[in-house]
Amino acid sequence: MVELEFQQKTKTLIDSLKSICANYGLGNDGNEFKIITQIFLYKFLNDKFAFEAKKLDDTIAKADKWEEALVAMSEDDLDMLQLQMGGDTARLKPQHFISYLFSQQNAPDFAKLFDDTLIDIAITNNDVFAVKTDSGEKTKLFDRVSEFITDTSKRDNFCKAIINKLVEFSFERIFTQKFDFYATIFEYLIKDYNINSGGKYAEYFTPHAVARIMAEILVPQDQRGTVRNVSCYDPSAGSGTLLMNVAHAIGENRCSIYTQDISQKSSNLLRLNLILNNLVHSIPNVIQGNTVLHPYHKDGKELKRFDYIVSNPPFKLNFSDFRDELDSNENKERFFAGIPTVPKKEKDKMKIYTLFLQHIITSLKSTGKAAVVVPTGFITANTGIDNKILKHLVTNKMLAGVVSMPSNIFATTGTNVSILFIDASNDGDVVLVDASNLGEKVKDGKNQKTVLTADEEQKIINVFNAKETIEDLSVAVSYDEIEAKNYSLSAGQYFDVKIEYVDITPEQFAEKMHVITSNLDNLFNQSRDLETEIKKQLAGLKYE
Structure with a gap:
C-alpha cells in the first residue's frame, strides 16, 4: 500500500511541476525537462537528508519539526552528523532545506534566493555529484531554474509556485522501497x-x-x-x-x-x-x-x-x-x-x-x-x-x-x-x-x-x-x-526441417495422381493456346 500511495503522490508532484511550467509559458519548451528533473532531484535530496538524519539522531527523529532540531545543533555536531551519513546523501545546510525556502517565499527577490540555494547545494556537493566531460570539465548538479523565465517580473511567483508544491508531502517513507519502485518513477x-x-x-x-x-x-x-x-x-x-x-x-x-x-x-x-x-x-x-x-x-x-x-x-x-x-x-x-x-x-x-x-x-x-x-x-x-x-x-x-x-x-x-x-x-x-x-x-x-x-x-x-x-x-x-x-x-x-507423412491407400494415391495429371494437362493446353495467340498477334503487326 505504501508503494502504491507514494507512486501516485510522486506522479502527482511531477504532473504539478509540468503544469506550473505550462502556466509560465514553458510547456514543451526545450528547458522544461531541466526544470522538472532538477526540482524533482532537489526534493529527493532534501527528503533523503531528513530520512538519514532521523536514523542517526533520536532527537531529530522525535522532534515535531526536524529542521528546527538541526538548526539548533552546534556546527561541530552538524558536521559529525553529516560525516556519519552515507555517500548517497547530499551534504545540506539548514538554509538549503525546502522548509526554509518555504518560510522565505514572500521575501524580496525570492527567485534569486531560490536559485542561489540550488547553486550552493551544487557547489557544496560538486566532488560527488558532478558529471565530467571527456575533457575533464564538470557539469554541476543544478542550474538557475528561474532564469528560464524570460519575463523577470514573473520569476518570483514561478519559484513560489514550485516551493509550495514541494512541501505537500515527504518522500521519506519510500526510501525503504526497492529498484522496481524507482524504475517506474524514473520512467514516468x-x-x-x-x-x-x-x-x-x-x-x-x-x-x-x-x-x-x-x-x-x-x-x-x-x-x-x-x-x-x-x-x-x-x-x-x-x-x-x-x-x-x-x-x-x-x-x-x-x-x-x-x-x-x-x-x-x-x-x-x-x-x-x-x-x-x-x-x-x-x-x-x-x-x-x-x-x-x-x-x-x-x-x-x-x-x-x-x-x-x-x-x-x-x-x-x-x-x-x-x-x-x-x-x-x-x-x-x-x-x-x-x-x-x-x-x-x-x-x-x-x-x-x-x-x-x-x-x-x-x-x-x-x-x-x-x-x-x-x-x-x-x-x-x-x-x-x-x-x-x-x-x-x-x-x-x-x-x-x-x-x-x-x-x-x-x-x-x-x-x-x-x-x-x-x-x-x-x-x-x-x-x-x-x-x-x-x-x-x-x-x-x-x-x-x-x-x-x-x-x-x-x-x-x-x-x-x-x-x-x-x-x-x-x-x-x-x-x-x-x-x-x-x-x-x-x-x-538451425531448426530441423519437418516433413509430415500421411498414410493413404493405393486407390487414394491413384486418384490424387489422376487429379494432378489432369490439372497439368489442362495447364499445358492453356499454355499452347496462349503461345499460338501470341504468335498470331505478332504476325499481324505492321510497320507504319
Whole structure:
C-alpha cells in the first residue's frame, strides 16, 4: 500500500511541476525537462537528508519539526552528523532545506534566493555529484531554474509556485522501497523527454523487457549474491535503463558503474537515475563525450576492461566528419574488423553500431560478459565488417548466444532487433532463440509496439540459461555448426526441417495422381493456346 500511495503522490508532484511550467509559458519548451528533473532531484535530496538524519539522531527523529532540531545543533555536531551519513546523501545546510525556502517565499527577490540555494547545494556537493566531460570539465548538479523565465517580473511567483508544491508531502517513507519502485518513477518522470526527436544523437528509451532479459541472462538467479566487486560499462548509456537493471541484479553495493554518452541531456538523466538507485558512488565515472572518437575509460594508454558491458548503441549515424580520425594505428586493435567507408549518398545510414560493437568486444575482460542490442540483419550478414565481427566472435569462442526479438519491440523504430550475448570464456554450445513470434501488439501514442508478457520474458530467459532446444523457439549449436553456416546466428537456419507423412491407400494415391495429371494437362493446353495467340498477334503487326 505504501508503494502504491507514494507512486501516485510522486506522479502527482511531477504532473504539478509540468503544469506550473505550462502556466509560465514553458510547456514543451526545450528547458522544461531541466526544470522538472532538477526540482524533482532537489526534493529527493532534501527528503533523503531528513530520512538519514532521523536514523542517526533520536532527537531529530522525535522532534515535531526536524529542521528546527538541526538548526539548533552546534556546527561541530552538524558536521559529525553529516560525516556519519552515507555517500548517497547530499551534504545540506539548514538554509538549503525546502522548509526554509518555504518560510522565505514572500521575501524580496525570492527567485534569486531560490536559485542561489540550488547553486550552493551544487557547489557544496560538486566532488560527488558532478558529471565530467571527456575533457575533464564538470557539469554541476543544478542550474538557475528561474532564469528560464524570460519575463523577470514573473520569476518570483514561478519559484513560489514550485516551493509550495514541494512541501505537500515527504518522500521519506519510500526510501525503504526497492529498484522496481524507482524504475517506474524514473520512467514516468522522463517519459516526455527521452524520445526520438529526430536529432543527430536521438536518445531511445530501451524497453524494460529488453533490459530485464539482458540482466537475467548476464546475471542468472543462481548467481545472485555471489557476484561482487565488479565493473559494469555502457559506452552509449543514454539514461541508464540497461545499467540499472544489471546493477540491481548484481547488487548496487557490489558493483561500480562506468558510462560514456555524447548527449548532455542523457548524462544528466543518468546521474539522476544513479542517485535514485543508490549508485551515487559511480557518478564520477559518468562521462559526457564521444566514445567512438575519444574513449575516456582507460588503464594507462590501454582501454579499461570490464566484467559486464551492456549497450543499445545507435544503429546508423553520419560520422563522416570524424571518420578519418578513427583510421589510425592506435585504433587498429579496437576496430579490428574495419571502419565503414563514407558512402556517396545517404551518409546518415553509416553503420556506427559496428564501431560500438568492436569497441565493446575490445573492452571486455577475458572472463567478461556483454549484451548488445543490434539490428537483426547483423546476425545473418555474410559479407563486410558485420561478417568479420561474427567470424571474430566464433573463431575466438566468445559467444553465449542471440535472442531475436519481436518486431516493433521499440515503438520509436521499425528496425527489427536482436540481443547479442557475448561471453569471452564460453567454449561450449551457443544458444539461439527466435522470439519473433511472441508478444502482442499495442498502441503507444501514434506508434504501435509489441509487448512481451511476464511469462514470455521468463520463457526466453529460462531456455537461454538452460541452453534448451525447443521446437521453433530455441536451439543450442556448436561453434563448428555456426562456421559451417558462414557464421549466421539466425535460429531458424538451425531448426530441423519437418516433413509430415500421411498414410493413404493405393486407390487414394491413384486418384490424387489422376487429379494432378489432369490439372497439368489442362495447364499445358492453356499454355499452347496462349503461345499460338501470341504468335498470331505478332504476325499481324505492321510497320507504319
